[in-house]
Amino acid sequence: MTVSKTAEKFSEKPADAAKGRKDAGEPQTEALQLGELSEQLGYVLKRAQLKVFENFLRCMSSLQLTPAQFSVLLLVEKNPGRNQTEIASTLGILRPNFVAMLDNLESRDLCARIRSTNDRRSHILVLTDKGKAVLARAKKLVATKHEARLNDLLGQSNREALLTMLAKIANEF
């Protein structure tokens, strides 16, 4: 099984270097200094992203949806009638890599490929009824478990400010 493995993936936690020490002789077991590293935006950004994805996977474990799969379902729901190239490209997924992803979602009866009548090369993407139901449940889980926890941690206004700045980086950097 491929998806359940994913949920176990982010196990290696940082800053645990000083744990498994034999404090027999001289207990020189001091935590390392991060120094300038904690000021590097890229470093902190990556760490935060891993934490957020890790929490997302935990919240979604009952539905077995990864962040990437969730984003595909959201985008197909919002843009019915688009083909694989359009959906994949919008998400920054390369067309060849999108095939296996769709195979997975389609095999679970969450979405379907429909040969376009206008252009018989294209596969139009739609959510199945089950796909719509699962996505609805996923949205609720994300809102009540995942995003809610972020609100608790940062506060509503800070969370919005964070989103604004990240979007600015993603779009203009």
Added chain:
Amino acid sequence: MTVSKTAEKFSEKPADAAKGRKDAGEPQTEALQLGELSEQLGYVLKRAQLKVFENFLRCMSSLQLTPAQFSVLLLVEKNPGRNQTEIASTLGILRPNFVAMLDNLESRDLCARIRSTNDRRSHILVLTDKGKAVLARAKKLVATKHEARLNDLLGQSNREALLTMLAKIANEF
């Protein structure tokens, strides 16, 4: 060549779906709606992280340092005399995966493994003179090209607020 390839890696840009369309018949070529996706912190976080790493690689192309390699050099400089397990663990790198990374840095004469006299199982890590010089140049490039551009985009105080919130997520989420 392994490192130069890395600099070419982040080519797939999102939201370009509507480019290669044949606007002959009905130009129904409309950009897709991101919808709720643009409110998902995980999605925006990931996109921003990719952009920041991409820019980092460009700024560092003359030194051929990846974000991960830069973080190792920074941490070894700040914590001389620590062994591989401690450095790797602090960075969230698994010990087996750290071996090839160190092989690379050592083959480029940027750092060195020294067998510890206290515990002959351990390899103490230190920067070579060349490693110190390269790191100094890397810091300057990061400050003047990379972080400076983030300051231009966000403003100094916003950039600090962003860093604070991301650190909070990385440490407490």
Added chain:
DNA sequence: TATTGTTATACTCTATAACTATA
């Protein structure tokens, strides 16, 4: 000739088990 979906393939990252040499 160009584009859509697809296959094959390769490279990087990340993860686990097991070996060796030391302790």
Added chain:
DNA sequence: TATAGTTATAGAGTATAACAATA
């Protein structure tokens, strides 16, 4: 017995080239 470094390996994620069907 346990730990540090290492090897081997496997799985995701991401990248490119090329093919068949269709335009």
